[in-house]
Amino acid sequence: MARPDKAAAVAELKNKFTSSNGAVLTEYRGLSVAELRDLRRSLGEDASYAVSKNTLTQIAAREAGIEDIDDKLVGPTAIAFIDGDPVTVAKGLRDFAKANPLLVIKGGVLDGRTIDAAEVNKLADLESRETLLAKMAGALKGSLSNAASLFNAPLSQAARVVAALEAKAQEDPSVIAGAGSAPAAEADSAPEATQADAAPAAEDTPAADAAEEN
Incomplete structure (x- = not known):
């Protein structure tokens, strides 16, 4: 060569x-x-x-x-x-x-x-690289599936609670309406009590005293 x-x-x-x-x-x-x-x-x-x-x-x-x-x-x-x-x-x-x-x-x-x-x-x-990658992928898939189950469980429970509340509200609207009406009733009654307290009694006025002298 x-x-x-x-x-x-x-x-x-x-x-x-x-x-x-x-x-x-x-x-x-x-x-x-x-x-x-x-x-x-x-x-x-x-x-x-x-x-x-x-x-x-x-x-x-x-x-x-x-x-x-x-x-x-x-x-x-x-x-x-x-x-x-x-x-x-x-x-x-x-x-x-x-x-x-x-x-x-x-x-x-x-x-x-x-x-x-x-x-x-x-x-x-x-073990070959492909075998190790396949095992790793399987392990990750299992971990992701477990994680998804953990995340989905609380969400499904919350969904059932919301559905139950909606059904109850349809049967008895006061479940939702009553919760918001009580404060309004209290607000309407407060001014009346204030006016009654502020008006003086009839026998205590000067006009009532003059009538008694005559």
């Missing part, structure tokens, strides 16, 4: 290391072209899987700031660069390796840190 081609390949690998969510390094020795095609198909859009030269991968990894990867770049290497959920990719590779023992998981890179094959398998044992 000419030097410009090598530089371009290194630049592409470096970009994949820095832009992807992670990478899993595998050895594919003995796998047929059809089996490799099936592996790529099983990973779908979550990862791109391609053969890579070890020397170029070492250079690209160093330029991307990834260390301690050289011991995993032994033998023919193919890298699954993760574009989606790392757990889904780890599961896919592990399941494929169980069915096709010629695929060997060497290790990988996650969050800029190198991990070994055992850690990739542990990652595969975790």
